[in-house]
Amino acid sequence: MLLGLTLVVIAFGGLIRIYDAGESCPDWPTCFGTWGFDISEEDQEAWYDANPDEIDSRGSDHRYTTFQIFTEWIHRLLAGAILGPLVLVNWYTLRKRDDLGKEVRFASSLTVLLIAWQGAVGWLTVELDNLHWSVALHLSSALAFTMSIVWLWLSISRSEGSVPDWILFDSGISRKWGIWISCLTLGAFLSIFSGTFVSTTSGANTGCGVDGLPDSWPLCGGKIVDSVEDLVAQSQIIHRWFVGVIWISLMAASYFLWKESEEGSYLKEWIWISTALYSLNAAIGATYILSWDLEGGFFELLSLVHLMLASLTFLVLATAWIGCATATEG
16 A cells, blocks of 8 residues: 555656646645645735745746646645655554564664655755756655565565565576666666656757657657767756666566576566566657647656656566565575
8 A cells, every 4th residue: 555655646746747836835844834725826926925035946926726736735745644654654563563573674664764754855855946856866765765665565475474476586596687687677767867857957858859750769869879068958868878778688688587587487577577668668758759749849648657657667677676685585
């Protein structure tokens, strides 16, 4: 349940971005000094007049719709008022059980530390008016918390002797492939991290042009390779390099695991699923770039799908990595 709720929170975070609602609650933890989301334009103006230091990058005349404010409000509600307390309840419940080992206690304590860290980073993101690196850190922290939940679940399952077959990997293959899969997991994370800079930096989404096939994709501005002079402004080409390298690595891992794995080993299925998700998501990213329309811009819903598939791919790879580590310890 905690894992599912975390993914919902991440999805609302993506929804905030595509609707430009990241600064629609300029203060924290309140929203325009209230605990609600139905803030009229007049009330927004009055609050900015009383708090001129909180005027965001869009200027003092900009007003947010109720829907924009609601997306930020519900994101905070789910993360701070529901997910956070549930993590604490879960930690307290597990601490009272004597049949669970030290690994479970440590993993549950880690979830508490990470959810507290995530709240602090959320506050920082608001204070910095959704500066690109703060948004990237916010998403990264959410993925780290997601990993801790997976580890906690697996630790509990091991303590209770109820680990499902589909996460039981052969120790020999796990020992051989553990480092490779950890590198693939890190690569998937870097793909998401670089993609966050693309989505939150002004002009980065059009950094490779909007001329359609083949100039804006698969080429970048009509070039196969281009020099990088500004890491942030040209984050799209860097993101594409990460995606290309990791995709090739996943394809290679899928092939070699297929050749080496024995019957009954589930690791190759995990990597195959990761490769399929990553390939599908690369295609969605390309479709997003090619969806540019002079009047409407990009089809932003694809951006949300792109984020969620990227997070899911990372989660699958991270779970496989944890499964390998568990098999090696066993």
